[in-house]
Amino acid sequence: MIRGCVAWPDDIAEHYRREGWWTGETLADLLRQPARTTPDRVALVAGGQRWTYAELDAWCDRVAAGFSALGLEPGDRVVVQLPNVAELVATAIALFRLRVLPVFALAAHRRAEVVELSRDSGARVLVVPDVHQGYDYRNLAREVRAAVASVERVVVVGDAAEFVPFAALEAAPPAIELVAPDPAEVAFFLLSGGTTGVPKLIPRTHDDYAFQLRATAEAMRFGEDGAYLAVLPVAHNAALGCPGVLGALRAGGKAVLAASASPDEAFPLAEREGATLTTLMPPLVAVWLEFAELLDARVPGLVVEVGGARLAPEQAARVAPALGATLTHWFGMAEGFLSFTRLDDPEPVAVATQGRPLCPGDEVRVVDGSGADVPPGATGELLVRGPTTLRGYFAAPEHNARAFTPDGFLRTGDLVRIDENGNLVVEGRLKDVVNRGGEKVSAEEVEEHAVAHPRVRAAALVAMPDPLMGEKTCLFLDLDGDDVGLDEMRTFLAGRELAEFKLPDRVERVDRLPITAVGKVDKADLRARLVAGEGEAPPEREAAGVP
Ligand code: OOB
Secondary structure, eight states: OOTTOOOOOHHHHHHHHHTTSOOSOOGGGTTHHHHHHSTTSEEEEETTEEEEHHHHHHHHHHHHHHHHHTTOOTTOEEEEOOOSOHHHHHHHHHHHHHTOEEEEOOTTOOHHHHHHHHHHHTOSEEEEESEETTEEHHHHHHHHHHHOTTOOEEEEESOOTTSEEHHHHHTSOOOOOOOOOOTTSEEEEEEOOOSSSSOOEEEEEHHHHHHHHHHHHHHTTOOTTOEEEEOSOTTSHHHHHSSHHHHHHHTTOEEEEOSOOOHHHHHHHHHHHTOOEEEEOHHHHHHHHHHHHHHTOOOTTOEEEEOSSOOOHHHHHHIIIIISOEEEEEEEOTTSOEEEOOTTSOHHHHHHOOOEESOTTOEEEEEOTTSOBOOTTOOEEEEEESTTSOSSOTTOHHHHHHHBOTTSOEEEEEEEEEOTTSOEEEEEEOSSEEEETTEEEEHHHHHHHHTTSTTEEEEEEEEEEETTTEEEEEEEEEESSSOOOHHHHHHHHHHTTOOGGGSOSEEEEESSOOBOTTSSBOHHHHHHHHHTTTTOOOGGGSOOOOO
């Protein structure tokens, strides 16, 4: 276990092994078996190109040799910030084989986030595209290099400028000696949706993630005839490993990377490739439903996993009739715990609940403010412990002391109840995060940036209801001097190179932020003001567009 990671206690790890959840399989071996038994089957489809298992397996070995030639050693970290391109898959698997740990950043992240997570992880290499959706990641890479001493090299997919071209990695002499990882060691890091100023790093081990890939694929009946369509970012747990792209490859099926989640591209791609499984977040469900109903288009045979944010039951109920697809409803987190409705659950369960935990070894508690279990059926905070749920964030002992109970349960900050059939129902949230259609915005992070504005004395970010996104963000500002309008604040924060989805959708000036009896900002009061329509924003102050 690398320094800064918290292992499961030995007796519990032993229990998970005895029960057959942790099998000793590693992610380094993800492609090896299908590459031997079905070498000519298509493994990966991306950007109009196709790779068979034999081709993908050999490519990953070449890329591993290339990364090794950069001087990377087992235990080193590499920040991988790529959109849904084949090189993301090759990089991930190559690094697993080298026992180098990828840190998966979203393409939407900007300098603020990438600097922090490069620094926090002590990354030695950063992997980026050249230009994606009009943004030049080489500029970002230059700033990260200047700000973070540990980052020695940058690898660029495409036109590399002064950096290492990804293509040069493939040209390195192959046949390096690979040492198999210990299945208990950390394979990679995911980013937490977070409650604190900076996203926390979540270590995932070979044991725990290999189990997640296997068990989610089995539950979704995904085998070698399956085709997983990735429309969400593959760098996010939902499309990476539930079972996602890695689970599809592990099962010997096909992974299809979509360049866009837009139904006019995704529907024909799904049909052409015979997609059997995909993952959506609620705002996309709305877009897909509208498209299907308007054009009488269908995606028959597709199982659609929906999670990441609250899916309205009315919308959930339309999935089967409008799309001709099967809905499964998910509650998940990068931290590991997963709960979802099974394919044979009755429709009302799939529509209105988030189902049952992935594993019989998942221990779930629902507690009140004092930490005591609530009566059956009552709502409280979800605490979880189990074979996929982390025991500590990376190098964050103080945060861990608050985020976990002394006996190792993760305090999720989510409010849930367990219904009479044992299904989980998400009721709300304690943590100070706005869930913008599945994209998590940490209030503290945005507030910290906002108060850097010279006229902002104090700032508070809260969720406001939104018909498409579920929630959008409203930033309340206590100002010293002239107004700071929405455009000015968005421009200011964008100038600090924060991911665009974190820029506020609305700003409201207040004379003073309301304070609770214990002296905290009273966000319940602020949220209530928004719902009551107090200080209703004139339309021109609403940010245009939906991502
Ligand atoms: C998924 O993972 P993260 O890490 O981006 O976000 C986790 C948080 C949860 O703690 C919860 O607050 C929220 O997202 N969430 C939901 C939800 N599913 C997740 N809130 C309400 N209803 C739901 N169904 O979002 C994620 C990871 C794997 C699979 C699916 C989603």
